[in-house]
Structure formats: structure tokens, C-alpha cells
Amino acid sequence: MNSKLDETLDNPDWDGMRMLGHRIVDDAVAYLQSVRERAAxxxxxxxxxKGFDEPAPLEPRAPADVYNAVRERILPxxxxxxxxxxxxxxxxxxxxxxxxxxxxxxTMNANVSGFDDxxxxxxxxxxxxxxxxxxxxxxxxxxxxxxxxxxxxxxxxVARNARAGFDVRREGLGAAxxxxxxxxxxxxxxxxxxxxxxxxxxxxxxRLVAVGGDYTLALDALEAAIAEDRVRGARPFCVVANCGTxxxxxxxxxxxxxxxxxxxxxxxxxxxxxxxxxxxxxxxxSRVRGLERADSLAFDLHKWxxxxxxxxxxxxxxxxxxxxxxxxAADYLAPAGGGVAPRGTFLADQGPQLSRGFxxxxxxxxxxxxxxxxxxxxxxxxxxxxxxxxxxIGAEAELELMAPVPLNVVCFRYRGAAAAQDWDSLNxxxxxxxxxxxxxxxxxxxxxxxxxxxxxxxxxxxRRDDFDLLVSEVLRLxxxxxxxxxxxxxx
Amino acid sequence: MNSKLDETLDNPDWDGMRMLGHRIVDDAVAYLQSVRERAAxxxxxxxxxKGFDEPAPLEPRAPADVYNAVRERILPxxxxxxxxxxxxxxxxxxxxxxxxxxxxxxTMNANVSGFDDxxxxxxxxxxxxxxxxxxxxxxxxxxxxxxxxxxxxxxxxVARNARAGFDVRREGLGAAxxxxxxxxxxxxxxxxxxxxxxxxxxxxxxRLVAVGGDYTLALDALEAAIAEDRVRGARPFCVVANCGTxxxxxxxxxxxxxxxxxxxxxxxxxxxxxxxxxxxxxxxxSRVRGLERADSLAFDLHKWxxxxxxxxxxxxxxxxxxxxxxxxAADYLAPAGGGVAPRGTFLADQGPQLSRGFxxxxxxxxxxxxxxxxxxxxxxxxxxxxxxxxxxIGAEAELELMAPVPLNVVCFRYRGAAAAQDWDSLNxxxxxxxxxxxxxxxxxxxxxxxxxxxxxxxxxxxRRDDFDLLVSEVLRLxxxxxxxxxxxxxx
Numbered sequence: 001m002n003s004k005l006d007e008t009l010d011n012p013d014w015d016g017m018r019m020l021g022h023r024i025v026d027d028a029v030a031y032l033q034s035v036r037e038r039a040a041x042x043x044x045x046x047x048x049x050k051g052f053d054e055p056a057p058l059e060p061r062a063p064a065d066v067y068n069a070v071r072e073r074i075l076p077x078x079x080x081x082x083x084x085x086x087x088x089x090x091x092x093x094x095x096x097x098x099x100x101x102x103x104x105x106x107t108m109n110a111n112v113s114g115f116d117d118x119x120x121x122x123x124x125x126x127x128x129x130x131x132x133x134x135x136x137x138x139x140x141x142x143x144x145x146x147x148x149x150x151x152x153x154x155x156x157x158v159a160r161n162a163r164a165g166f167d168v169r170r171e172g173l174g175a176a177x178x179x180x181x182x183x184x185x186x187x188x189x190x191x192x193x194x195x196x197x198x199x200x201x202x203x204x205x206x207r208l209v210a211v212g213g214d215y216t217l218a219l220d221a222l223e224a225a226i227a228e229d230r231v232r233g234a235r236p237f238c239v240v241a242n243c244g245t246x247x248x249x250x251x252x253x254x255x256x257x258x259x260x261x262x263x264x265x266x267x268x269x270x271x272x273x274x275x276x277x278x279x280x281x282x283x284x285x286s287r288v289r290g291l292e293r294a295d296s297l298a299f300d301l302h303k304w305x306x307x308x309x310x311x312x313x314x315x316x317x318x319x320x321x322x323x324x325x326x327x328x329a330a331d332y333l334a335p336a337g338g339g340v341a342p343r344g345t346f347l348a349d350q351g352p353q354l355s356r357g358f359x360x361x362x363x364x365x366x367x368x369x370x371x372x373x374x375x376x377x378x379x380x381x382x383x384x385x386x387x388x389x390x391x392x393i394g395a396e397a398e399l400e401l402m403a404p405v406p407l408n409v410v411c412f413r414y415r416g417a418a419a420a421q422d423w424d425s426l427n428x429x430x431x432x433x434x435x436x437x438x439x440x441x442x443x444x445x446x447x448x449x450x451x452x453x454x455x456x457x458x459x460x461x462x463r464r465d466d467f468d469l470l471v472s473e474v475l476r477l478x479x480x481x482x483x484x485x486x487x488x489x490x491x
Numbered sequence: 492m493n494s495k496l497d498e499t500l501d502n503p504d505w506d507g508m509r510m511l512g513h514r515i516v517d518d519a520v521a522y523l524q525s526v527r528e529r530a531a532x533x534x535x536x537x538x539x540x541k542g543f544d545e546p547a548p549l550e551p552r553a554p555a556d557v558y559n560a561v562r563e564r565i566l567p568x569x570x571x572x573x574x575x576x577x578x579x580x581x582x583x584x585x586x587x588x589x590x591x592x593x594x595x596x597x598t599m600n601a602n603v604s605g606f607d608d609x610x611x612x613x614x615x616x617x618x619x620x621x622x623x624x625x626x627x628x629x630x631x632x633x634x635x636x637x638x639x640x641x642x643x644x645x646x647x648x649v650a651r652n653a654r655a656g657f658d659v660r661r662e663g664l665g666a667a668x669x670x671x672x673x674x675x676x677x678x679x680x681x682x683x684x685x686x687x688x689x690x691x692x693x694x695x696x697x698r699l700v701a702v703g704g705d706y707t708l709a710l711d712a713l714e715a716a717i718a719e720d721r722v723r724g725a726r727p728f729c730v731v732a733n734c735g736t737x738x739x740x741x742x743x744x745x746x747x748x749x750x751x752x753x754x755x756x757x758x759x760x761x762x763x764x765x766x767x768x769x770x771x772x773x774x775x776x777s778r779v780r781g782l783e784r785a786d787s788l789a790f791d792l793h794k795w796x797x798x799x800x801x802x803x804x805x806x807x808x809x810x811x812x813x814x815x816x817x818x819x820a821a822d823y824l825a826p827a828g829g830g831v832a833p834r835g836t837f838l839a840d841q842g843p844q845l846s847r848g849f850x851x852x853x854x855x856x857x858x859x860x861x862x863x864x865x866x867x868x869x870x871x872x873x874x875x876x877x878x879x880x881x882x883x884i885g886a887e888a889e890l891e892l893m894a895p896v897p898l899n900v901v902c903f904r905y906r907g908a909a910a911a912q913d914w915d916s917l918n919x920x921x922x923x924x925x926x927x928x929x930x931x932x933x934x935x936x937x938x939x940x941x942x943x944x945x946x947x948x949x950x951x952x953x954r955r956d957d958f959d960l961l962v963s964e965v966l967r968l969x970x971x972x973x974x975x976x977x978x979x980x981x982x
Contacts (some may be wrong), residue, residue, distance in 0.1 A: 098504075
């Protein structure tokens, strides 16, 4: 048969594809350069939304036409977290260099499982950098994963397998001689709950320990819970500490928890999704002290590392335990005496994924471009911005600061002249209107049942005056809603 | 305080960044256009490797300098799967459009959790397309995940939680009244073993069932195993079927397994990492018949969908079971009455990740650019190439075809004049030399203990004559090794 009959997905018009690439770059640069001038968020119009109901395309279409559709129907409607006044949930901003890194990574299309290639070398280097910057010892290993949820899952898998006291991988949890127990504060992230369930421990095995007025885990309550469980015949094996809670940014006392875990023989897993990278700032480092004593540490790079989605990291102090938790022999994966797959660090042995993309490149390029010092300064800047916003709120009689601001999260509400029983519905409506205005995107949470506007700052584009605008808009919307008597709850 | 003091990670020289982007695009186009002229793989030279030991950068560096380092130290050393003669393991090729999609996705930096934004709409559309193309009903849900490993994990989580017979999420597997049992053939992928362990079921709960001479699961052995386990008081709950085994591409009889699972009340999970997309080809569809009857189906888009890493998919027939397996309420995630997070499909409720990147865009653009028909043709072309290679091997007396070729995987070895006891070491050495030559990259496996060269074709750049070259190189290297008496095993 003739090779001319062979078809490929490469478009034969390489020059045309190059021009298309230039156009995409030009649009990307303009998109980010002008992001401040656009709405922080806007809904998808019904006509555009209808296009997303079209059935699967069966026939080909020119790449430029496909891009035109992206440009018209997709690019105008981002989540919004690239905008300087988007502070909802906890989302990073991304950078143009990060986007370029993704282009390069996908061009190489490396499978970063631990082959003899640059991508695996880059990931190992990045893990080494993060290990050193966060004060973990050289014996530790790590892995880049999709984000904090997966990092928590990997950390808790290692904890479970290392500390259950029997061969969990072989026998399963049905063979546990005693019920296993994990501890975390009531403020723990839902990904830890999901991980505990996924791992087959059951959410009954996760004891949620009370917090103090600062939303950090109450040590005496933890000690009492552990003692009580031991008396009842359960086996405590792990404490999950928060290094930056999602609701208020609270920082558990990691030094005290590390000492407690040593005394009690428990695994200390730290969920530092955003908080861990505060360690890059000399001004903030003391607030996360003890982090470096964790048995495992989960954190995101796509939040306070400011790289684009997805990138999280898990570090494990005793590296061999990470491998012991995940490595599985397979005939077709046995290393050879040379070539593409010689014996080396097989990254896929350290987590649940076998094929792995080259997310390490954007982290590598971000650290190369900015250096750890500048990244630390930006993290500190966000924390200073949170303090500034808290101060502005404290100075306004119509606003109430609802929680301490230990890091980068500010919870507050508008009260003004509204009756106390209307505060929840008032702020609920205010938030929707604020988001719909496109001016700013905070999100919300409940603090002891009270509805709070919540500003989480992991945004390198935010400036002081953005927070001034937020305060004035909240005041304006609050007054207007009170004047209209419009406090009806939405949902 | 003055906003002029605020620092950002955006490089103020937007024009310079634009020019850098053009340069990266030009290099990417040239890189892929000329890939056939380069080695399929080359090792990292020692001098370059040394650079990967440098400590974490603390100070900033110009973006163009960072890119120069990428260009010199990283781009020349890819895994190799972009090359037309890379057929190791099972790796997709990627496309330039796919790389552009990643650039666009990272520029938008969407968090695809299910907000009111285009990225979530795109993912829901892509899931709908894949559901329809693979014949799943409208009641099914799905999720894009990092790849087959995660797709298998998600599918088995749903299976476990839906079919364990008690509240696994709450009580954990320690509360199981009976031991649970999962079944798969001995050829099952290691990610299924990892998932079973991760889920706390224990690998003892996974019964590996014998295969026939065609490496497909032996139905009578499965029925006997299920009956035996029931007699012993265990609870069978799930069968994992292979739609394309990793070693030989074997296709379990999905129709028969679906009927068996219906009879026995078991969950049918199909691992179709690459095989599932054979359904896109009218010529191949009958080989994977029964696929559409699975309770859950895992497959990759970064293999036979040819998109860049990472992209896999899980489909679940009874959509509510997927949500029931993963949804966790959290105060700060409660939907609002409008704005960015109205009540809608919250994608993060269907899998372990909360923050999720915009991998849907590359799948959307691939289907838009090529259409399902062309993708199906390319899959079929790879299968035809495998048949052609098998035919070429069959015609060479010095080569032995070692397994049937039901799809796209060809296992063979060089025998020539070598003594039978040397075949393993001879082929082991031959493979390393072949990879090191840069001419072609097969990998290997063991078939009943015998070492096999293994060619897995999920490559849209391969042509017929590439396989001719492979055959002639294997013959040349084999003869030369036999002549040298060099059959020493490496590793």
C-alpha cells in the first residue's frame, strides 16, 4: 500500500497555522492587557448559550473557523478570576507566561511518568525547589497533581497506608482490627471529607474538632477527642491541619500540632492549599511555622503560585512511604537497561495517575521568571491588601467585619439601617447584584450560620484602589437595597 | 497608600511579550513540521542534565531568557510520542491545534467547576457529544479527568458506593457486612489495581480471572469465580471489562459481560482507555459492541482522541449515582440566586477535584476541527497499520508474531538464528538499541513470561512506510546482535 494514502491530523498548511497562532497570541495579549477594562464577570447571553446545545460535529472545519467560534462564543465569558477584582472562592489569576508554558508543554506533549526526558527532569527539579523553599528535608519526595483536592487525597492515602497498622493495600479496610480515626477542625476543606470517603474510611472516621474564636483548631478539644477515641478502642492515625482555612484563612497552630502528633504517634497532614506559599514571604513565614514539620503537605500552585490551572503539589517527608502507597509492578512498565525508560524515579509510582502531563513547565517557568522572592512579595501584598480592606471595613459604620483576618480572606457584611433579621437576605441579594454589575466578584460563606460576603485575595492584578471601589460599591448597593426595602432572599 | 506601589506579575512590556509569543508559535510550528526529520527519542546529554540540579531561582529573569533556556534545555528532549515512529506504551500524538487550545484555555484560566461561564458550558457540551457518539443514554453524566487512571478511579468509586449494599461514604468499608469482590481479567490495567487499593477495598478483593488464547476474559472462569465467592459469603459487586488490553489490545466480549452483569446484578465498568474510541469508526464499531451497555465507561482523549495530555473521560449511565458518590455540601459553595454561581450542574460534585482546568477546550476544538468521522478514520487507519505490521512480521521467517492483533497492538520478537534460551535477552537488548538509534520507539511486555517487543499505534503521524522501516531495522539489529553473540541482558 502506498503511504500517500495515509491521513494525518496535521494541517498541511503550516504557514496558515503559524499565522493563526500569531493571531491567537495577539488576542491573548490584548485580552490580558485589557482585562481591567472589562467586567469582572458577565453571564452568557441566551443566544450564545444555545450554541452549546449543538450536536457533535461529524465533518471537518477549518482551524481558523474553529478559532473564530472560540473567539466569539467562549473567550468573552471566562470564570472571571483573571480580573483584578475577582476575589471569589480561592482562585489564582494566571499569567501570560503561564499560558505560553502551556502552549510549549502541549507542543512537546510529554508524558511525564518518569521517562528519560526533559519533562520528568523539570518536574523533579520543581519538586526539589518547592521542597527546599518550604523547608522540607532532602529525604522527602513529591508530585505535581491537579490541585489541592488531589494533593490531599494523595497525602491521606500515604497516611492511611503507612499508619493503619496493617496491610491496607492488600487486605482493605474491611480487615481493620480497630476503627481508624482522622482529626481536623470543623473548618476543614470539603476535599478532605471527600478524600476520607473515597479512601473507604467513611466520614464517620473523620472527627471534626471545635475551633476557637479565631477559627483555628482547639488543641485541648483535639487531645480530648484522641483520648476518648483511644478509650473506645478506635485507632487515631492522622491529624489534618489547616494552613489557611477556606472560610476565613485561619492558620492552625502547626508547631503545636506537630508536637502533639509526635507525642501521640500520629501522621500530620497539612492542607496548605493557599496558605503554604505564605512561607515564601519573610514577613509571613512565622505565621505558618511548623509547616516544615508535616509528614505530608498539600498545596496549590494555581492559587498563590499564580500559575494557570491545573497545578497542585504534594510533599511527603519520608519519600519511600509515598512510593509504598502507590507503586504497582506491571510487565509493560518494567524499566529497561537504557533507552526511553531506564531505571529512575518513576513519577507514576508516587500517585494515582500513570500518564501525566507536563504541568511542571509552567511552575518551572514561573519560578524562573519571577524568582521565589518576587512571588513571596506578591503573596505578602495580597495579605496586606486584606488587612487594608479589613481596616476600611472597620472604619465604615454600615459594614461589619465578621471574622479575624489572619491572612488573605476577609469576611464582612452590610448592615446599614437594615433590621438584624434581614441581614442574611440583604447580603445575599447584594452579592448577586455586585457580581452581576461586573464591578467585583467576592463570594460568600456562612459563619456560625450568619451569611458573610467573603473576599479571598490570591490575585496579582489587584491594587489598593480596587478595594476602595469594592467598599464604595457595597455601600452603594446596600443603601439602595435598604431604601427599596428589597431584602428578598434569592435561593 | 498609593496604588502605584502595587506590584503585578504582568510584564509591563506587552509588545515584547507579544513578540515572544510569536517566536514561541514559530518554534512550535517548526518543531512539529520537522518532527519526522528528528530522532524519535534522544537522551539528555550530561551537561544539560546538570542544569536540572540548579537550586530554586530567587531573583527574576527576563521572560525571553527563560524561554531561551526552555528552547535549549527542554524542547530538544521530549518523551518522543509526537514522532511518527513512537509506538511505546500507549501514548497519543497531540496536535498543533491542541497546543493552541491549551494556550487559549490558560489565558482564560477558567476554573471549570460548574460556574456560569463558557468553560463549564463547553465541558458539558463535550460530555454530551462523547455520550452520544459512544451510544450512552441521555440520563448519563460524565466528567473530563486527567486520564484513564482517574477515570477508572471515578468509575469504581461510583460502583463501590452504589453497589456495596450499605452507606460506604458514611460508615466506611470497615462496616461491610461481607467482603466485597471485583472481577477483571489477568490483563487488567494496573490503574484498576491502584484504584481498588486506593478505595480501601484491598487488592485481595480484586479477583483476576483467566483469559483465553486471545487474551480476553474467559466467561466461564468468571461465572465460576462469582459463584464460588457467593458460596463463601463474599459480595460480588463489579466486573471490570477491558476494551483494549494494554499488553495486546484484546477486547473482552462486552455484550456477553453486560448480559452476565445484568443477570448477576453486578456493576459493569469498562476500561476503554484507548479501545472505546474505536466506536467512532464504522469499520470497528462491531468489535466494541456492548460498550454502550456499561454502567460506567473510562477512556482517554489523549490517546486515540489525539489531543495533548491530559484528558480522559468517565461516563456513568445513571447520572445521579455519580453525583451521589461525590457531592459534598459546603457553606461557601452553596449556589446563589444568580451571578457567577447560580444553581446548575456543579461539575466538581461528579469527581474528586474541586478546582478544575479547562481541558474541555482542546477536546471541543479537536472535534470541531476534525469531526467525529475523521477521528474515526484515523483510529481505523492505526488498526489497519497494526494489521499491516502483523502481516509484514508474519512474512519474515526471523520474526515471530507473539499474540493476535485484534486492534492496534502488535507483540513480536526477533528470533533469527539465536538459541531459544537467548530470545528474551536478545530482544531486550535489541529494544534498547532500537530506541537509542532514534529510529523508532516500541516498548515491551511479557507474554506468559516471554519478552515481547510491543508496538501500540495511537499515532496520527505514522505511515505505512514507517512500519516497513521498523521491520527492516529490527531485522538489521537482530542479525547484528546474533552475529556479535551479544545477547547479554540489560537490567
